[in-house]
Amino acid sequence: MSHSDTIPLHPSSQSDIDEIENLINASVQSGPATVLPARPPSPPRASIPISSSPFIASNLPPPTYQKPPTAPGPTTPAVIPVSDSRPSPPDPLDSVWDTVKRDLSRIVSNLKLVVFPNPNREDPGKALRDWDLWGPFFFIIFLGLTLSWSASVKKSEVFAVAFAVLAAGAIILTLNVLLLGGHIIFFQSLSLLGYCLFPLDVGPLSLIVVTITLVWSSWAAYPFMSAAVGPRRKALALYPVFLMYVSVGFLIIAI
């Protein structure tokens, strides 16, 4: 069911649909001839144009198919029913450490793609194929905790406001792009906006540094958001992003 000839979708949504179809295929196929290789934990997979790792959480049980005989270690790819070389879903016998290591490496690779200058940033659909929500979750929690620690009073309220502003802000920004007629995948955008918080997390809390990291975050988010809408509405899509980062920056300075 390799659908390279169907209706051309947005490239990033094509990858998600490919993954779903492959998982369905893998569960339908039977017999040892279609054993898929064990999933290698290496990050560079995100640069392969049409492949990415499954976006399901790594602790979900894989669909029923023949497990490869040995768990870790890359084996030579067996006969694969579809036309790309996507690695298999995670082996449930992976140790916890393997799972954590895999998720951490994915977070690091996503971070490198989004926040730091690299050639893939020009093609937003390609850049955050392998999105996940762990990274954004950690960054938001970390930022909330930092703010609440440094607040002298009403610590829990400060954390609540910070978390609410960030989480609701990411959702609302994504909705804004969708409502303006843009093309963006909801969770991919959430993931992206969460990763762009990273500079605000690591910068020490002084006015100048916060301003610099704010500009850095906005710069990181800019190509993805502006590519998602038409050119005449770019400013409309980008202004709320700017507003959110300024308000978060203000919270950091003021508290």
Added chain:
Amino acid sequence: MEDAYGSLPSSHLLGSVPAVIPPNEKPENKEGATASMQMFPPGNGGYRAPGSSNVGDEQPATSWAGVFSISSYTPYFNVDTDVVVDRLMSSVYPLRGDFFSKIGANPDLYAPVWISTTLVFMLAALGNCASYLMKKKDPSHQWLFDVAYFNWSAGVVYGYVLIVPAASYFLLQYLGSNGSLIRLWCLWGYSLFIFIPASLLLVVPVEVFRWVIILLAGSASAGFISLNLRTYTEGHDLMVWVVSVFLLQFFLAILLKVLFFA
């Protein structure tokens, strides 16, 4: 949900007897078969009109309620940057009264949403800055960042911009003249724009200056709203209501000054 009833064959009868429609039903101005911009909330989730496009809809749309489908709200965000900027600039001049012709057939909800959100943030932030500057004059006081400002500003601004136009809409329906809820929300949203630069100026810790600024901004905003409402409801004698809208907007301005820039 009442939206499901839109798929019944008798849905075209709604709106044919305006006087007996209870206020919480959607009076449909049946100019066409597709979802009209006068209707809110959108009802095209109940049935799929053949011409309806789901361009912006990448989420699985629940088929029973258009309220939860993004594509049914996309028509209200169909504006470009220059259109929004043009409408913003026109909201600062209270004496023109041509706002509704500017909106035309394309009222947008983008600006009301983001103007009110910006205003919420600016009031909370600048209110804190203002109290900080006031406390600086009196060094015995310890200044603390008050997060409650965010709650207050969100409550006041969002509550005002959601409830007052809705109440006006129901009032207009009751009094027999036909209003459009979207246009009213659009108008009230744009009327708040002038408070954004005003709040920047209100940070200055001189009491007289603050009062002058807020009186100017309040009267400009109130004048903008009431003049446009007067041209909108031409032919009906609703002067009492227009005056009360004016006073209400003015009262909002005073309230903002008192709550955040005391």
